[in-house]
Amino acid sequence: MLDPHRQRGGAGRAVAAAAALACLSAALPLAALAPRADGDTIQTLAVAAINPGAADVQAIAAANADFVAAVRRRDSKAIAEMYTTDGMMVTPSGPPTRGRQALRDVYDEAFENGMADAEIRTQEVYAVGDMILDIGRGTVLTEKGEVLSNTRSMTLWKKEEGKWRIHRDYTVRQ
Amino acid sequence: MAHSPRLHRSSVSKAAAGAAAVLAIGLAVAQVTAPAELQAAVEKFRHDYKRNDVDSAMELWTASAKEIAPGRVLDLAAIRDSVRNGHRAGVVDFREQDEEYFLGSDMIVKTCRHTTLGESGEVLSDTRYMTLWKKVDGRWRIHREIGIPVER
Numbered sequence: 001m002l003d004p005h006r007q008r009g010g011a012g013r014a015v016a017a018a019a020a021l022a023c024l025s026a027a028l029p030l031a032a033l034a035p036r037a038d039g040d041t042i043q044t045l046a047v048a049a050i051n052p053g054a055a056d057v058q059a060i061a062a063a064n065a066d067f068v069a070a071v072r073r074r075d076s077k078a079i080a081e082m083y084t085t086d087g088m089m090v091t092p093s094g095p096p097t098r099g100r101q102a103l104r105d106v107y108d109e110a111f112e113n114g115m116a117d118a119e120i121r122t123q124e125v126y127a128v129g130d131m132i133l134d135i136g137r138g139t140v141l142t143e144k145g146e147v148l149s150n151t152r153s154m155t156l157w158k159k160e161e162g163k164w165r166i167h168r169d170y171t172v173r174q
Numbered sequence: 175m176a177h178s179p180r181l182h183r184s185s186v187s188k189a190a191a192g193a194a195a196v197l198a199i200g201l202a203v204a205q206v207t208a209p210a211e212l213q214a215a216v217e218k219f220r221h222d223y224k225r226n227d228v229d230s231a232m233e234l235w236t237a238s239a240k241e242i243a244p245g246r247v248l249d250l251a252a253i254r255d256s257v258r259n260g261h262r263a264g265v266v267d268f269r270e271q272d273e274e275y276f277l278g279s280d281m282i283v284k285t286c287r288h289t290t291l292g293e294s295g296e297v298l299s300d301t302r303y304m305t306l307w308k309k310v311d312g313r314w315r316i317h318r319e320i321g322i323p324v325e326r
Contacts, residue, residue, distance in 0.1 A: 090302050090304075090322055091322065092244055092322050092323060092325075094325075096302070124318070126281055126306060126318075127278065127281070128276055128277075128278040128281040128282065128283050128306070129276065129277055129278035129279070129281075131276055131278075131283070133281075133283055133306055133318075135242075135318060152242045152247070152320070153242075153320070154242065154304045154306070154318065154319075154320045156276065156283055156304070168274075168283075168285055168304060170285075170302070170303075170304040170320045170322060171320075171322075172242060172243065172244045172245075172320060172321075172322055173244055173245070174244075174245055174246075
């Protein structure tokens with residue numbers, strides 16, 4: 001969905017980028033040495049691969065809109081409650097963040113670091129049993145509209161207490 | 175890519191039975207052992223990779239598979255190149271931990287921490303994955319995947 005962590009600076013970022021390439025190269029196992037693919041291929045698919053019901057797609061769209069509204073209010077409590085009780089966010093910026101209090105802490109820090117707005121653009125939606133997988137892009141913005149980060153993500157939604165909530169949220173920066 | 179080299183046969187058979195019951199009522203339930211068919215697909219890939227049979231190894235992916243990585247998205251051709259180049263990078267095997275499986279009838283979401291290994295068993299990479307598996311022509315294949323490098 002989003003990466004609310006502060007962008008690393010200077011040498012730290014370079015080291016992290018190198019590490020990312022090294023990891024990726026062997027993980028795929030050698031993606032880093034492969035020719036560059038069309039970075040926007042997924043975007044062109046729009047919300048094409050839909051097999052959930054239209055109501056589910058609308059529900060996820062509404063939940064994403066609620067998420068953005070909570071960001072604009074700087075409401076970390078509301079954001080944390082949009083995750084399941086065992087919800088987990090995974091980004092390259094640190095260890096996985098699990099549980100509502102930890103998620104709230106991450107977003108509180110993000111607001112202190114200038115996060116004031118967000119955009120979430122769903123591109124594909126898949127039904128997986130009674131869960132929904134949402135693949136899309138996100139942007140974190142300052143109050144002046146400056147882009148803090150652009151991301152791609154895969155987000156697994158689960159219905160808990162009658163409401164769609166984020167259960168697993170994996171995000172990379174672009 | 176998400177692979178699980180660890181196969182606990184007794185628990186897999188229990189998991190497969192449980193999965194069948196779950197699929198019958200259309201619910202996604204998390205479990206930590208791989209469904210047997212999915213595990214078989216991973217083991218086939220491992221076998222193909224070790225023989226450097228890229229054509230056969232690529233059967234692990236759907237024709238329209240995408241891999242999301244930091245700064246880029248790989249299509250099937252780029253994934254193929256990465257598999258082909260794996261041996262040159264010294265990757266001889268892989269292992270996984272912290273696996274979760276969320277099961278649907280024709281889709282499975284898997285999360286795991288995936289480590290690639292060199293000739294001496296040294297860790298070459300460490301990545302957290304979320305993978306969407308799709309059943310195509312009766313076989314489980316990777317359709318969408320996001321890989322997040324773990325800082326070491």
